[in-house]
Every structure is written in C-alpha cells, then in structure tokens.
Amino acid sequence: MKPTIPKGTRDFSPQEMVKRNYIFDVIKRVFQLYGYLPIETPAMENYSTLMGKYGDEGDKLIFKILNSGDFLSGVDESIINSLESKLLTSKISEKALKYDLTVPFARYVVQHQHQITFPFKRYQIQPVWRADRPQKGRYREFYQCDADVIGSNSLINEIELVQLIDDVFTNLNLPVIIKINNRKILSGIAEMIGEKDKTILITVAIDKLDKIGIDGVNKELQENGLSDIAIEKLQPLINFSGNTLEKINFLKDLLKNSLIGLKGIEELETIFTKFKLPVNVQGRGGIIRLRTSILELDITLARGLNYYTGAIFEVKSNAGTFKSSICGGGRYDDLTGIFGLPNMSGVGISFGADRIYDVLNELNLFPESSNESTKILFVTMGEEEQNYCLPLLAMLRDAGINSEIYPDASAKMKKQMSYADEKNIPFVVIMGSDEIQNNILSLKDMKTGFQEKINIESLIQKLS
C-alpha cells in the first residue's frame, strides 16, 4: 500500500516547522503585546453550531463527521430513500470540523459568559478545515491566528487592530496593503438603490470589479435579478475613483439619505483620521503612524462571510506574486445572538499562517539563523565511551546546551560525522580510549574543521 495523506493536507518537515514556528511566534508575541490572551476550542463543533453562519457557500465547505456506530439506525427510512443528502446529513452527522475560529469563539463566549470579564480579548492559533478544491495558497487544513475583542463597541478596537496588523507584518519584514471598508456603507448603498435584501449579492459583484470589469459586474448584477434602474443608480459608485478623502466625500453625498450608510462613513472617517491626517506627529494629537503598511479605503471590498456588520479588513502582500489575502477580519454585531447572548458586538482579525508562509518563502524573508537545534554531538568509538559520555551530556544539558549522543555504538565514525553534518550540528566531541585515559575531550568545530583538546568545564563555558 502506498502511503498518502488526504487531498489538500500536508506533512511538515523539521525545516518547515522551524519556519512555521517563526511565524506563529511573531504573531503570538504581538497578540500578547496588545493584551490578548489565548484560548483553545475543540477541532470539532456541533454540526448545528456551524451551519448557517458562513453563507450557503460556506455550508457546503464544512467537513461533516459521520456519527459513530451504526449511523443509519434510527433514521427514518423515508429520509434515507428520499435521496435528499442535505436532510440526511443532518441525521447522520452531529459533528463537524471547525471552519473558522470566530464562530467557535462566539459559542465559547456565550457558553462561558459568567466567567468572562468584558471586554474580552482573546487570541487563538489553531487549524481549521474547509472542503474546498485545493489550489495555490488554498489548503483543506490550515492554521488561522485570530485576535478578537468582544463586548466593546469602541472604534479604538478597530484602530488597534490596524496597528496590530502593521506590527505583525513589520516584524515579518513583509510590506502589506491593509484594505478597509464598512458593511454599513454597503448596506447603505443597497438601501439607496432600493435592493436592501440583496446587499450581499451586490457587494460580492462589486468586489470583483478589478477582475471582471464594469461590464462584468453589471452583467452579474443583472443575472442576480437586480432591476435596470437599480443598476443604473449604482454606476456612479462603480465608476468612481479618487483618494480616500474624495471617496469619503463622494459617499457622504451618495448616501445622504441612508442613516446606516452615513453611520458607516462616520466610522471609517474616525479610523482614517487617526492614521491619515497630519503624519509625523506621533504621540501628539492622537495621531498614529503606521510603520510599514499602507492603509487603503476600498469601497469594493465586500468579504463573503455573512456575520460581518461593520468594519471589514483584508490584507494583501505588497510584494511578490501571491495576491490572495493573507489576513482578514471585521466587526460582527450579533454573532453571539444566535447562541442566546444578544447585544454583544465584537471585532477581530485572522492571519492565514499558511499563506503568510508561502509569501515569505517566495520572497526569501525567513531568517537564516534558526535551523540548528543541536549544538553539540558526542561521537563515540564504542559502548564504553558512550557510557563515559552520559554524565558529560547531562552536565551540558543542565547548562542549557542542546546536545545529543549518537545512539548506535557500533556505527562507524564516518556515519556519525555525516549525521552531525546533515543535522547542521556546529560542534562534535570525539570520544575514544585516548580521551578517556587523559580525561579530556576532543572538540571539533564542524565549520572550520579546527580540533582542540578541552575539558568539560571549558566546553560548557564556550557554548553557553
């Protein structure tokens, strides 16, 4: 039998894990800097917890887990014979792999509300699963790194999240564009053209503007049942271009009759005012300057997830060829309401660790240093020497020096030396009868080839 793993999943080698951990460490460190605390939730959630939270498309992409045992027993025969898979699925599958970290987080908040102090800031770094067709930058199992704050309406949270994103990518040496928009504006637009119930359809179509062009967008709107009048009213928006200030002024005028639209603009303005207006005055007048990222208002940014209601974010690399989003998020006003805790607004962002890995890899942005784990290897001539080395090894480890001994006493020296070479171990100690007799160590520097006699105390000092 040929060993394989399921489509869209991957194994990670030690070399890859070193790089992956580098990303996780940077993100985790920044999360902690901003006061977020870690939680974890199970790999699987109840089927009913996840269904209906991500839109129709999302529902299809949730991995369902078959009930244990005889899963067909107790299912009404008429359902089985009906051949309606959707109905049958709900009967034979009570669990599903989690699709993102936000919905399980909302469930967590509701379930543990009495032991949580609000506003609650949590971070969470865990794998999620999506039954998508895999392709470049798209995996069926991947890690999300989420930071969310729930129980606070303040726009300070949005502003801090933008800073946090900037910090993470600055620390990773990756220049990015942070795109921001507001669902309230999108609702306002839909309201303005008299198609309020089609908000998502409209925004998804507009989102594709730079891909399929104005004609493509209009065609899609038409196919989705939008009236010609409504489409006509949308044209100024689709055609508009300008800088942030011009965009905001334009929207203010366009949405002057939409309460919700104006609210969205006001929110955006608050955020942009914090970042955009006179720069170079950090620490004065409450103005913040981003370190390396570009913050951009993108009125075509929509995002597919159903639960967003306010600000929405999306981050793309500003270098390299990889153009999918590597980070996304937004505000959700009532995600906990479904689980019985209304009026609990939250906002958060999610870093796609695997995509960030792909980008950093392409651009060669991983730091070089971190791929030597063992500092020193004991090469021995036989069992007697091995035994002699064990206490010395213990001393090195007590001193916090990563060290190992080649386990096979009969292995030839060439074999042991190659092992050190391949594992990138910078030093070896060679132990034979001479060394034991003279109570000394032969230390070889693998890079220079230089060899010296040294005692254990000096060795510890040298490597500490």
Add this chain to the structure above:
RNA sequence: GUGGCCAUAGUUCAGUUGGUUAGAAUAUCGGUUUGUGGUACCGAGGGUCGUGGGUUCGAGCCCCAUUGGCCACCCCA
C-alpha cells in the same frame, strides 16, 4: 459544483513514427578510508510505467473508463 493540464525509482524528470532487458540525476546503503563529515572516484539495492479495460504480432507511448495530483473559476486565510 464547472473547466484546463498532468501521472515513469524514495524525490525531480528523460524515454525517438508503438519494437528486444525502461534510463539519468539526486537520495539511500556499501567501498576507496577499521579515530574524522562536507568534495571526489567505484559499486549495490530500488519500478505491477496510478488503476482497469481495449486496439495491436507487440503498448511507458494510441483509445476508453476510473482514481489521484496540480492549476483556474466560484468562494476564501
């Protein structure tokens, strides 16, 4: 869910209009070298050519089906 490309050693790939025993590089193991790795030289093992059918005297190569992978759309981290 829709479309395109691909499948030969552990890995990356050659393989002529269909013709004898399917090759290379790399990796692995052994040797040159019984206390010295990276370089070099020599050697060895390793393949149901994804799977099943068909055409043919003869198929890695042609045809059909099927499975798997990659890529694009949809959507998304």
